Amino acid sequence: xxxxxxxxxxxxxxxxxxxxxxxxxxxxxxxxxxxxxxxxxxxxxxxxxxxxxxxxxxxxxxxxxxxxxxxxxxxxxxxxxxxxxxxxxxxxxxxxxxxxxxxxxxxxxxxxxxxxxxxxxxxxxxxxxxxxxxxxxxxxxxxxxxxxxxxxxxxxxxxxxxxxxxxxxxxxxxxxxxxxxxxxxxxxxxxxxxxxxxxxxxxxxxxxxxxxxxxxxxxxxxxxxxxxxxxxxxxxxxxxxxxxxxxxxxxxxxxxxxxxxxxxxxxxxxxxxxxxxxxxxxxxxxxxxxxxxxxxxxxxxxxxxxxxxxxxxxxxxxxxxxxxxxxxxxxxxxxxxxxxxxxxxxxxxxxxxxxxxxxx
Numbered sequence: 383x384x385x386x387x388x389x390x391x392x393x394x395x396x397x398x399x400x401x402x403x404x405x406x407x408x409x410x411x412x413x414x415x416x417x418x419x420x421x422x423x424x425x426x427x428x429x430x431x432x433x434x435x436x437x438x439x440x441x442x443x444x445x446x447x448x449x450x451x452x453x454x455x456x457x458x459x460x461x462x463x464x465x466x467x468x469x470x471x472x473x474x475x476x477x478x479x480x481x482x483x484x485x486x487x488x489x490x491x492x493x494x495x496x497x498x499x500x501x502x503x504x505x506x507x508x509x510x511x512x513x514x515x516x517x518x519x520x521x522x523x524x525x526x527x528x529x530x531x532x533x534x535x536x537x538x539x540x541x542x543x544x545x546x547x548x549x550x551x552x553x554x555x556x557x558x559x560x561x562x563x564x565x566x567x568x569x570x571x572x573x574x575x576x577x578x579x580x581x582x583x584x585x586x587x588x589x590x591x592x593x594x595x596x597x598x599x600x601x602x603x604x605x606x607x608x609x610x611x612x613x614x615x616x617x618x619x620x621x622x623x624x625x626x627x628x629x630x631x632x633x634x635x636x637x638x639x640x641x642x643x644x645x646x647x648x649x650x651x652x653x654x655x656x657x658x659x660x661x662x663x664x665x666x667x668x669x670x671x672x673x674x675x676x677x678x679x680x681x682x683x684x685x686x687x688x689x690x691x692x693x694x695x696x697x698x699x700x701x702x703x704x705x706x707x708x709x710x711x712x713x714x715x716x717x718x719x720x721x722x723x724x725x726x727x728x729x730x731x732x733x734x735x736x737x738x739x740x741x742x
Contacts, residue, residue, distance in 0.1 A: 391487055392480035402435040412456050414532035414574025415482050419452050422481040440477045442616050454600040460555050460577035465604035468670020471580040475536050483533040488524035492539035501525055501550045515564040532574025540579040541588045548595055555598035613644045616671055621678040632686030635678055635693040647674050663716035667708040677701035699737035
């Protein structure tokens with residue numbers, strides 16, 4: 383019996399869509415790609431196929447930007463997705479890998495503790511001691527596996543890795559080889575191998591990339607959602623998906639409630655109200671689209687388990703406070719100012735004002 387997993391990989395969750403796209407795709411395919419670049423873009427942006435299959439949008443944004451990102455992978459350059467937190471960098475890289483090579487799980491997660499062995503290879507020390515250096519004793523990293531199979535390797539938060547670990551990619555990306563000096567040999571990448579990395583320069587703990595490494599990437603900057611309507615669509619669809627995945631006993635929130643949350647985030651993020659008449663203090667946090675999704679999902683959990691299943695201002699208030707107030711001094715002042723000068727003055731937001739005031 384197959385158990386339900388909390389978060390299936392993209393190629394598992396959207397297997398039917400990927401199969402239908404590959405079956406109807408008659409465009410040229412690069413070596414080892416599961417479908418053509420045009421089909422990959424359709425998978426990402428959504429549409430309806432000739433056989434009636436509906437492809438759900440995975441990314442809501444500029445089409446040309448997505449085409450440039452996918453087109454980069456056809457060349458010999460790696461792709462670097464850059465943007466502030468919450469701009470769907472990881473989400474996009476996962477779905478591109480799923481569409482291109484059918485495997486989005488070859489991932490290296492960048493942290494301050496990431497070592498070269500996680501990028502290159504490690505050793506099975508029991509075999510190493512017993513037999514000495516050998517091919518059988520090598521423990522392949524996700525990057526090494528991708529090189530051998532002609533797949534996409536994903537590097538999450540590249541700039542969180544120490545600089546010396548980042549530079550391990552230079553030979554891999556420029557020469558498409560990975561030397562194993564202990565064996566006196568090297569692994570040469572087969573056609574289809576490429577790398578998608580993500581990075582942001584907003585958070586603390588970021589290590590600057592060397593110019594030598596940066597030249598090996600084609601950089602695509604993912605902006606925040608351009609319009610409020612786009613952001614509302616993203617938050618609504620992702621919150622609904624999360625609700626189904628977590629089996630939350632609550633109804634998805636009405637669009638008006640989602641729009642109110644999104645507007646709060648956008649106004650605080652931009653430092654002014656939507657009409658431009660009131661200037662606001664900006665909180666220290668990023669107030670990203672991902673955090674707005676978290677606020678809605680948290681509200682659904684409260685409404686489903688401690689309410690009547692319908693999200694109200696009471697369920698939203700605590701999530702807003704947690705998302706906005708990261709620094710107890712400066713962010714609390716910014717939030718209180720926003721409540722008194724903006725939320726309180728909007729007649730149809732009085733319920734939210736009372737809920738946030740009571741919580742504070």
